[in-house]
Amino acid sequence: MASLVTCPHCGARPKEEFTVKGAALTRPAPDASQETWFDYVYLRDNPRGAYQEYWHHTSGCRRWLVVNRDTATHEIFETRDAARKVTA
Amino acid sequence: MSKYRVTLRPALDGKQPIQRNGVSLEARPEGTLLHLLAPPSTNELPCFSEYAANLSLRPVSPGQWFAVGDTALPHADLQALASSLKSEADIVDQSHGRIRILVRGPMAMRVLAKGTAVDLAIFPVGHSATTLIGHITAHVTRIDEDAFELIVLRGFAESLWDELVQMSLEFS
Amino acid sequence: MTPYRLSSGGLVDRSKPLSFSFDGKEMQGFEGDSLASALLANGRLLVGRSFKYHRRRGILTAGAAEPNALMTIGEGGRTEPNTRATVQELYQGLTAQSQNRWPSLDVDVGALNSLLSPFLGAGFYYKTFMWPAALWEKLYEPFIRRAAGLGRATYEADPDGYEKSWAHCDLLVVGAGATGLAAALAAGRAGARVIVADEQSQAGGGLLSETATIDGKAAHAFAAETLAELAALPNVTLLPRTTVFGWYDGNVFGAVERVQKHVGIPAAHLPVERLWRIVAKEALLATGAEERPLVFGGNDVPGVMMAGAMRTYLNRYGVAPGRQVAIFTTNDTGYALAADLEAAGIPAAVIIDSRSRPAPSGYNGRTRIISDAVVSDASGGKALSGITVRTRNGSETIKVDALAMSGGFNPVINLACHRGGKPQWSDEKATFLAPSGLKGLSLAGAAAGIDGLAACLEDGAAKGTALAESLGYGSTQPSFGAVTGEIAPAPAKPLWTIKGVRGKAFIDYQNDVHRKDLGLAVQEGYGHVELAKRYTTNGMATDQGKLSNVNAIALLAEARGVSPAEVGTTTFRPFYTPVSFGALTGTSHGHHFQPVRKSPLHNWAKKNGAVFVETGLWYRSSWFPRAGETGWRESVDREVKNARKNAGLCDVSMLGKIEITGADAAEFLNRVYSNAFLKLPVGKARYGLMLREDGHIYDDGTTSRLAEDRYFMTTTTAYAAGVMNHLEFCAQALWPDLDVRLASVTDQWAQMAIVGPKARAILERIVDADLSNEAFPFLGAAEISLFDGAVHGRLFRISFSGELAYELAVPAGYGESVADAIMEAGREDGIQPYGVEALAVLRIEKGHVTHNEINGTVVPGDLGFGRMVSSAKPDFIGKHMLAREGLNAPERPQLVGVVPLDPAKSFKTGSHILAKDAAATLENDQGYVTSSCYSPHIHSTIGLALVRRGSSRHGEEVMIWNGLRDEFTPGRLCDPVFFDPANEKLHV
């Protein structure tokens, strides 16, 4: 029926305005090992709880976001622009 | 002179303005609509008004604006503006690609709430946002206390118009 | 004996009589009646037949939980089954039909099921119909289908309108009874944006049935006064006739407003129902409490009713339940009813109180009280005739025609549990309370387990004030004066298992689940609440167990000898009450089903006689029939031949178009395409291949360099949106350090392909530029003007057809005019419009691929695009997976052409390729035909196929197998380029 995602640029918007891509992984360096690349392309965690995903505000500002949400409760802990690098 | 006569067919050709109790719909002139593209970290375009005072600037996205005017900008003027503004932003002409629709009246907010989840009651005059109106993406600007201007892809303009007619039916 | 309308009293407007019909019989009611109250006022006790046993059923409640009085309302396209008569407002001309009976409500053949009841007990689906299997389809299933579900949907189209709307507030108050009104007033006065949703037409909830006074005013007058103040506050929105049915993520509430369900002929400009999505910072549930039935034998005989419902019919609607009323109660609420009955001049015959020392304060009546007693059975057929009362000392039969029951109260906490929270058992309240620790939602009043009007007003006001304060609106808590004359429901002593029951004691009325069914479930090992629910179907009807769940859980607990807390509860899910498909659909049907996307050349195509086809949201021209042509193939063959002989014009405006600017645009393109783009010169177009990160082809198209830092990309129509999202992902998430800026310009340009040997001559007449082969060779791209500078556009010399061809883009508003001019300029050269069918033939003849071939499983090498994978580039999307063994396996399907051996034979796209003499088995499958058409140049069906090792098998005979039609066509694999393989026509 409804759920809202808070875009850092646009505010709370219904999920219909967004497109979800999947795990927000860091793309390996071009010269990374084959193993690293395989993991990036194919390997996914499937946690119960917090999970970082790429979401695109397709029908809004058209920015790609990193959404940190709880896979069990759908609670969203944080959203940020995907261009904003965070140091872990 | 060429022997061929070219004419412009507006996307909402033949759609007469709709006047209801408390809300009206009107297709705005297909004048000028420029898409200004700057790096996403850009917060403002300080030089813009100097070169294009007759165009109003509306935020679209980080680093992106629409510059809107009611009359068409001649090709040469557009070229000139593009080179003047080059250091601030690239210009992509969308004058034909985006269509403007004006929704005005005390019930305008009620009509639009049938389509968008944006809380227009706390949406200041001059503010812009892109949102879904029903199934169609549109850029909304509150241009006056009781007036909202929508900018929609040309191909969807007729559908959005039909949706708005339906959404305002309550006030007939 | 029957119920009847009192000569005075109630909130109905006796000056406004309304006529309606029930099962064809004309009846009268008043404005303000519910259908249920009007039926009772007309003496109609028997209103429905039960689901399984077809037992006679009467009206049990006065609200949303009603399990019995389900009716079909309206006629024709407005027919609505399973309407609860207790919530349906009466209107002039309303027609209601009872359900689940044949031939009539009074004489129902299905009632024979009662005789079969030993076979229809719990688990009957699993047991009775298990064997023999052969009988299932012929006997059991039709029987169950006929028995299953009450009411019948109409086959006629619904003539009415529906719509959806969003709403926003600081505080959503659900329920406008005493608690809700008090809370709304508190927050409203403080200045918060408040929405008050209430399912009834008239706000007030229990206040409308209450005889106590507040500050000396009648309770209903207090409600009206409070409502008037709320209505006058600009920051308060009242939504009457609105049921909040679900609580969703982000504190969004779903609600349905019955805008015009209380009128016979709805006004056309208004919807009949409106679906609200309400975004609330905070929500307060003031949803009250549901009275619990008592589980004694015959507790479903018409005339047995909830005590609170009886009070409502008496006080709000001025309807007496009967003349000899008994009250069976476990708490003080029964005495409030007794007092009201006495005041109405129909004193109750007896109060049976399960408690040993009932001492209700405030009750001074003279009704006989039997304490420490139960009603073990009620008897009667169409109407109640008597009850058996059991005490420690024995039993007594009392003749009555109405029986009120009250087993205590269950707070209505459904919404509070919609997001996964589990109800929590309270020993003190002997019921389930809402989960604790909820965010954005709290409960007040009876919904929070609070008893009594005064306490509810106080609680509502306090919580409304506190919530407003938490949202930044300071205020003082309203106070309401003294409540006088109230008998509150507390204290209650739960009574689950009643001893001495002889008849069927129902728990779930709507699904006909009775006490023995639960016992059987426990006995057979289905004692877990989730198992018992499915085994007995308890709580699975449209009322979702509003009356039955707590009784069922408590009885399971008693049967198992544990606390109800241990039994737990089943999950509450949306919707709280059924929501019509109409409301969920809103306006999205018919003309408004989905948006239509129209090309700027739509009108041009239309006036040239195009037949349109929906592709995604677009309407595209399929072909342009001419007078005398007998079928589409004839038109398409003509269009194809003419394009290769003279010239054709095709609308390609739907191609995705993306403008790419920025200092790093070239580097960006070099990384998103598999082939090299860094050195593409200004004024040139290049075919590009985009891969997914896993190495498979994602999309293809051409990109032209218009200036040093400006590119114009085209994508396929189907993937236009996807490619834009993908590029934005690359620019923003992967390489934010690159200066690259993207704008979708799909709608800015009307784009047309001008194709054929005469294309240049025609274009030269309108384009202000030198189009000679030397000045503008194959893959040229330029910004040009037309008609002596009247229009500025872009011209690309690219070809999907293999002919000398151009794509001309002009600003969309000029599209029709320019296309007209081209047709005029090309008339003597024989130019004709062509549609997507001809476009497909032209490209298949040339072996050009589309997403039929780029189907998500192919890598560049499969399509012969191996040379389009740059080995020099250090990085591009998809590069790092391409070396994988499987993507380079020799047995991979590869693009190949296919023709029938006999040109008179044809085959269809999707047909599979078998080795010439192989049997038609999955094991022998070697690939399939991805595209096919009739080629008027080859004079045969031709196809493109992805076939194992296809590129090295040209010339091999194969069998083309259409398994769906069991057709076999002998064929031959060949070069996928059927026409002009040397590309001589392209470069002229």
Ligand SMILES: [Zn+2]
């Ligand atoms: Zn956004």
